[in-house]
Amino acid sequence: MTARLRIREARPEDAGAVQSMLADLAGELGLTERFAGAEAAIRQHGHGARPLFSTLIAETEVPVGLALYFPHFSTLRGQPGVYVQDLWCAPGMRGQRLGSDLLAAVAEAAARDWGAAYMALSVHGHNAAAGRFYARLGFETASDERPIVLGGQGFAALSAKRKATA
Template sequence: LRRYGFGERPAFSTLIAEIGGEFAGLCLHFPIFSTWMGRPGVYVQDLYVEDRFRGRRVGERLLRRVAKECRAAGGVYLRLSVDTDNETAKAFYEKLGIGWSSYEQVQKIVGDAFFAFADTPEE
């Protein structure tokens, strides 16, 4: 995290919440762009709230702050993904009005398969 988030060219930003001087949670995010909308937005990679601070709107406040910063920079949307089995998170986001995409499916390539793909010579 230090290498990619706090160097000369950070790949992400992190908003940290504290309550009474104690770490309460964080929101790791970065700017994105939609060619469909022709506008910038923000991708929330991680939202975490310590168990003892859950139910105190820490996660909601972090997300709203990130959305506010995105909007101030001309952004028009917030995007995130949730582990398929995390029903609590799904309900939390839906309660905030963050809906699920019916027209997209997330696909990925990682590890050795990614390295092989990236290292294949172009023809």
């Protein structure tokens, strides 16, 4: 008998399972060496006094998928949306609509909680299967946008710049 699948909001005690699934995702993308998502950071930033993200967990007897997301706002659209940072399904659950079910649950929660009217996400350039999955759901490549990132010493220098000139 197959266990029933359910999707629920992650709780603080799920931080270890969330960390494990995110580590699996990083490994599948070939990013294990860059992955720094410690369990304590997930607990603090996802469930602390001022949570920065929400996570939905799909589970049978054990966790088999997750979607990590947070509010997004588009000044061009003039609307709030939701940004999906991470979507992962256990290999044995792929091809069973779990990914689309998780995204639907995110859309429902974000629309209810802050009036989200759209969903945005990024796809790793070498993950062609994910690109096809999102295209089947109706996602379109934003050809006029290109994500850029400032981190590490560059971010530290920029954040200290105002203090130095004040």
